[in-house]
Amino acid sequence: MTSPLTDRTAGAAAAAVDLWKVYGSGEAQVLALRGVSCALERGRFTAIMGPSGSGKSTLMHCLAGLDSVTRGQVSIGETVVTGLSDKGLTKLRRDKVGFIFQQFNLLPTLTAEENILLPLAIAGRKPDPAWYDTVIDTVGLRDRLKHRPSQLSGGQQQRVACARALVGRPEVVFADEPTGNLDSRSGAEVLAFLRRSVTEYGQTIVMVTHDANAASYADRVVFLADGQIVDELVSPTADAVLDRIKRLDTAAATAGATE
Incomplete structure (x- = not known):
């Protein structure tokens, strides 16, 4: 199922338009999620951040076709995800999407x-x-290729999961608190690998994280609060991400005090 995309999302690896x-x-x-629109650029590393309950994991799950949407449109490449049949979603996730989870799986x-x-x-398919x-x-x-997971460290297991996500050359890789x-140390190794896969091989990575240091590996950080995109940061450093989070937390606390 394909459809003309808007000027905002044309050419994006993944995109949402007025997503609820x-x-x-x-x-x-x-x-x-309340009316979220975003375009995730091809060949870039995007981090999604926000406090607990902000909608960051929901946004990623909707973008990846793991959760249905109430209203709006989601696309991966030129394929409109919204409205695909179960069979279509299975094929999309198999052929165009890679996943990295916190639990290795x-x-x-x-x-x-x-x-x-x-x-x-x-x-x-063969690799x-x-x-x-x-x-x-x-x-x-x-x-370590002949070793079973129990014979590997946590960092090695997550690198196996990263390799599994990338070996099929997906359109986009979604990483949920990887x-x-x-x-x-193991976390830095995994993040360095993800960064290298983008810089050297043109992979597209979308990562949900609460860690400012992890976000500093990204090209762009998108901040959510109360189901809406409220800010973004390009070429982030860990200090800049922390500063932005503090400002958002202060704004949320002030808004809560005035209600």
Whole structure:
């Protein structure tokens, strides 16, 4: 299913136009997203930040086709995600999207190599040999390919998950708190790999994080509050991200005090 995109979103790796997500009804109704529009540039690393309940994970899940939307349009490349059938969504996620989660989500009975190649095997596809070698060397796992997850450190397991997300050359990779379960050194290794995949290989990464240091690896940071985009920062540093978060927290506290 394809459709002409607006000037704002044409050429974007992923985009949302006037996106609303409502949970529940009546007094229990929650407006998780309220009219969000954003275009995530191809070949760029975008971080999405915001306080708990701001809608950042909901936005990522809607962009990735993991959650339905109440109103608005989501697209990945030139494919309109909104309204796709279950079969269409499955094909989209299989062929055009990579996922990296906080919990690694590796199968314990498979080796690192088997875990990396699993999505391609399910899709009946073979990896491009040159690209596979590039991914394996970039994540630095060549000597760990025959090891099972229980034989790997947390950082190594997450690098396996990163390689699995990238080996199919997806249109966009969505990473949900990818360093949340890692120590600072392992987290830095994973972030450096994601940064390198963008800089050297043109991959598109969209990462939800609460960590200002993790966000500093991105090209752009989008800030959400109360289900809306309220700010953004280009070429961020950790200090600049922290400063912006403090300003948003102060604004939220002031608004709450006046209600």
